[in-house]
Amino acid sequence: MNRSAPQPRILADFTADRRLLMLTAMALLVGTGGAFAAIVLIKLIALVTNLIWFGRADLVSRSLAGAHRGPWMVAAPALGGLVIGLMARFGSEKIRGHGIPEAIEAILIGGSRMSPKVAVLKPISSAISIGSGGPFGAEGPIIMTGGAIGSLFAQFFHLSAAERKTLLVAGAAAGMTGIFGTPVAAVLLAVELLLFEWRPRSFIPVAAAAVTAISWRPMLFGPAPLFPFSGDPQLPWWGLIACAGLGVAAGLQSGLLTKLLYGLEDAFERLPIHWMWWPALGGIVVGLGGLVEPRALGVGYDVIGDLLNGHLLVQAVVAILLVKAVVWLVALSSGTSGGVLAPLLILGGAMGWLVGLTLPGSPGFWALLGMAAMMGGTMRSPLMGAAFAVELTGDVRMLAPLLAATAAAYMVTVLLLKRSILTEKIARRGQHITREYGIDPYELTRVAEMMITPVDALDAHLSVPAAVAVLESGEHRVYPVVDGRQRPVGLVSRADALRWKVEGGHEGETLGERVSDSGLAVVHPEDVVARAVDLMLEADQGRIPVTDAKTGELMGLLTRKNLLQVRSAVLRSEGERRAYFRPGRRSAGGEA
Template identity: 60%
Template sequence: MIHSAATHPRRPLADHSADRRMLLLAAAALAVGSGGAAGAGVLLKAIAIATNLFWFGRLSAAPSAIVDNTLGLWLVAGPVIGSVIVGVMARYGSDKIRGHGIPEAIEAILYGESRLSPRVALLKPLSSAISIGSGGPFGAEGPIIMTGGAIGSLFAQAFHLSAAERKALLVAGAAAGMTAIFGTPMAAIMLAIEVLLFEWKPRSFVPLVIAVLAAWLWRPLLIDQGPLFPVHHAIDLGSPHIALALAVGALAGAQASLLSTVLYRIEDAFARLPIHWMWWPALGGIVVGLGGLIDAHTLGAGYASIRGLLDGSLAMQVVVALLIVKAVIWLVALGSGTSGGVLAPLLLLGGALGFVLGQFLPGGAALWALAGMAGILSGAMRAPLMGSLFAVELTGDFAMLPLTLAASAGAYAVSVLVMRRSILTEKIARRGRHVLQEYTIDPFDFLQAAQIMTPQPEVLFDTMPLAEAAAFFGTARHRSYPVTTADGTLKGIVSRGDALRWQVDGIPPDTTLGDTLSDASQHCGTPHDPLGRIADLMVETGTGRIPIVDPATGRVIGILTRHDLLKVRHVHHEGETMRARR
């Protein structure tokens, strides 16, 4: 029996089985999306409770603004106390709650088989609520992405799903949480695709969409409905606006690069301190408190300030404070290891830059604040489609999509030229793990064996005596050869190791090769097999040379070696980098 691509016993499950698994994941995504939405609702309530406790001394989940506090100089104490609590939670609870949340989710996906613990699912939102509620200049999106991801991961672990299925549900939960917080389903899907999934497959895309839609449907009941910052710009976009958006985006990309560089230098400075990292957030809290004394608008998530930038109602003095003071306290606080997200601060900083530039550009400051927000998200996170969609979904003004897309493209171009990695993947790279955020087609998936194989290979006949075969292997160029009948039909494969075994086992030297072969030794491919299947076959069998046979006749028509596969990668690389000469 000759195993073709369709009959090989180690081939993955059939397509209908994969379809069934996708449907099961889609059903699970309903529960995960609902859990992500519920987690978002709980997180926002926890932030409101912490804000009331720290700044007004009352136990309440009612919305409140830090700028309304009357603490005076005692304002500095709030961020410091909150940071001490977070530091203690990180040391004695889990150090995975430190930082943004998104890099930790990426690392769990790529290197941790998409496993997140119940402890992280509980402590991440709690620590973030304390951090943001006490004045930490962060957003809720990073924590809820980590929490929603943990919900998806824990659900998958409870039902003993595979690592790939855990990844699909982890990302679905993360995107669901982001959708519930911001009401941006398309941007959440693009964040998952551009930053978290590292693949485009129905198995992951369908559950992702279902979880996001479930969270979007729950959002009016748990949080709010409609755009988070509804704004309509009554302007007809033209070529001058698009050209200016590219320029504003380029400046936002430079701003994102500068922020990322400074952030990791601050992180390095904290790492050189002669005290335990548990106390670093407290030092960052002092800087946050001092920044709050300059302008209390810089404290907390700053959603009210984002709204003011987008509707053009903020005073220029406040905008300048956001642009400078907010940047300083956010970078120091984040570099110290405090728990919190990066999306809201980036929106504020990019929006403030656009607002200032808008004083000199046509269309009004609010229009260019929108462009700045899209640009800085694209540049900092290397997610241009997410950045452009996120900005318009926040406002509900989809007519401005060409503007935000242009700004995102400009920022993305500058970021790629200036920064080696995004603000998210740089953190992972510092742990010795490089993450490539580019999608390319694997040549092993689309090239077929017929395009690479060596045709009409040298073969041994099944009638050859073992003594003659042993002598042949004494001078042979290769370690193994196909064995065929007189008409070229594959009988099996023999190697130099087989020749040694014949002598050890005392097999009579006049025995023919055909008599030593069995079905179990026959490994082959067909001309239409993708190279990936041939490579898998090499790994499974430990054979570096795979015969290629005509599936209709079973005759050997070629051979494919490990060296051939390596040449494919080299040729593909040359196609990406070498320029043709005239």
């Protein structure tokens, strides 16, 4: 059977389409689960916060600005950290950290499988950590929790690792959408950070989950943007240059914070005590920071709103910037549970607010740019940062300034750091992560461009002894065998000749009788090389015949060496540099 025949390809396409529809339907359920998990997490954080700081058992979100400054402000975060350490040691170590690196690890090395224990313990530990004063956001934990929901749901069905990954990321995107109301940014986060691909099989289900979550959000959180804002983006002619300059400043700030974070992690690693105690030590620092500026503790969504709307004094912004940076870095490096997005928004927003005092427009406008730039640069996701800010505030007029700021921040962090704040942690555990996507060159190259032609072939009617003689003296290690109509019927190698020679007794047998293979994999000249690679792997063939699609006649041969030439061509296109227009040089037509 010709494995390259149209009918199997049509059947494969039909199967892929059917599975895409199935995954999309599953993603609707996962998106619902992610949205409801988001509201549960937010209410759980509010409950813990109110119990610890205000002695109330209700679900109303309150700022820690009104928390009493005293010994309890130091003790509460430390006790919360101790509980997190105990939960991580005797529950699951996966609850440590801010969630996104753990989700990436589950995708890369865990077959996109998460345990039920993580789905339960991660939101509880995050609520305790944030509710006791931890300077984190809820988005990292909900990305981990939503991903766990998608992964657990997928594990009830016969799905591949790639399909489980799609549902895991769909749950993560739905959770982020539920918290912030930013479906486009959530999908971009999935593409830029989690999926490691851009394909319909993953993009469509993830988008379906995000849209499902945003559909539930008005009922769960209300219809308004999380931080309503209407800044005036009317800038002078040099305004976008100033936006890019602010992005550069955010990139430098991001690089500094990333370096400090992993320097502090190294310091914790050198402590002569078990890591279970580290979150408690970090909690003490958090509490001391709270004595200086209580608003630096907790989620801090109220701080973000005040930065955007100009309801803060300069001294307060400086205090929040410095204290938030210190307590966040120490707490996160101690291995407690919490997210990074909200702290990045506050730190970038405070920097932008202060810089904006010297620039045209309201400080809130520049605070928003600082938030987006900090997020885009630190997480290496500039498109997500710009879209996130627009969806978060509802002000679409900000797109051009936001893009200038996030792209500049991204450029700076790429130049300064080999890896982002997310992938550095994974790299330290031995996994190499690349954040660059490109078109597969094997999908762009046709077999006709790479195949060997003409091909030396052996006639199927040749006797086995004669074939052995040709194989022993010939210049090739492998030959295709063709019938009377020049159609390939098999492949024969020198190893086959040696075996036949040892066996003996083949005088009356033809080569065609010996090697005829009805399942020989072949490709056509118009096929892309990627298809040839798939068939070679499926058939375990180091070489694959190339045949005419209509007659089946042998036209060429594709080998593993030819496949390496595709990669070589890509390297040449990226590495060879030449100028075609230079002063004094004549063009091909002879004109100066």
